[in-house]
Amino acid sequence: MNTIHEIVLNWGIFERMLAFVLLAPLVGGLLAGIDRKVSARFQGRYGPPVLQPFYDAFKLFQKEKIIVNKFQDFNIVLFLLFTIFSGALFFAGADLLLTIFSLALAGTFFVLGGFCVGSPYSHLGAEREIIQQVAYEPMIILVAIGMYQVTGSFKVSVIAQYELPLILYLPGVFAGFLYILTIKFRKSPFDLSMSHHAHQEIVRGLTTEFSGSTLALIEIAHWYENVLLLGMVYLFFGFNPWLAVFVALATYLFEIFIDMNYARFKWQLTFGSSWLFTAVAGVSNIIVLSLMR
């Protein structure tokens, strides 16, 4: 692991970006497959093969293209591009704030994709997605602020190599980040806008009008996003790479566990609880930190 770490440290910015663009979908897809397998085992089922998300994506690329209007695919391609861009920036060790803002921009294009079609289910899903964004965005920015307070830099490369454990300074921020990670991973109880399970409520929400290869692009963007978010979990434990990777994976399993144990929240509760948790855990942590310094 240490040798891998050193090799990565010796890479230039473009090599790291390329590594992210090529490897992240493999890791993300594999994680999604593990997710489905573990979820099935939680429910006492056998579950699909671990490579199932890749099979799904390959199949979707072979399906006929049905496009409702020409703006629909344009928005989704931009969603994918900006997700890749923010992930590549993050893994190249660039500015954490820029990563967060371009990820928010990617999410905005996704919402626009949902709004540009006529289906009421898609509109409802897009409205819920906006509420989710408003719910999680403050906490993500607090993560960057907290890390800046401890390390004195917004650069991911500096934060990742900071020798003191960030988690000891930012336990509240980490707890708040865990809370909103459930929204970002699109897990119950916060899977309001496009649930993987039970398509009955609003059919498939935001992705109702997307089919074939466009749907596959949405899935792939989600894989990229998941890897980026687990990378942000890594930063909290950057002082020890082994521990950091372990905690990132444990976080993912924890989110699956939460997913299996909760019914869906209403949007009021989603919004209220995440802002309350952001205030209690995140803001208070940052205030305490600024008083200590």
Add this chain to the structure above:
Amino acid sequence: MGWFKRSPWVLHYNATSCNGCDIEVIVSLTPLYDLERFGIINTGNPKHADILAVTGSVNEKSRQVLLNLYEQMPNPKVVVAVGLCATSGCVFQDCYNVLGGVDKVLPVDVYVPGCAARPESIIDGILKACEILEEKYSQRKKTGYPAAKE
């Protein structure tokens, strides 16, 4: 490379069925039968679906809905008639209000018999449908895109 066989997504529509077959379709998703181990997902969205599983003897009210759902599904697509009502109309076939079978409205590819159809036979039928899906895909690739309206 046989991706359709590995990830068929099923849309289930109840065309005036008595709910017997519908319960059996849902049962095949439960831990005992676990359709998802074949990569099969029960989707609620025709635009995501590859297989249309229809139960019940179709009547005039459900006819248009069925056609709508079928036309919204992207090619290649397969129709599975689940249960005796869907295959032939069963005991209702002489009723004045019943069309008597899905094949009066749509081109059916697989007929699953049984009243109500057993989960085992439903799974069998859907896996059979996967093979037809593969065939349809390779035909589409060879002959180019067939006309959307049949």
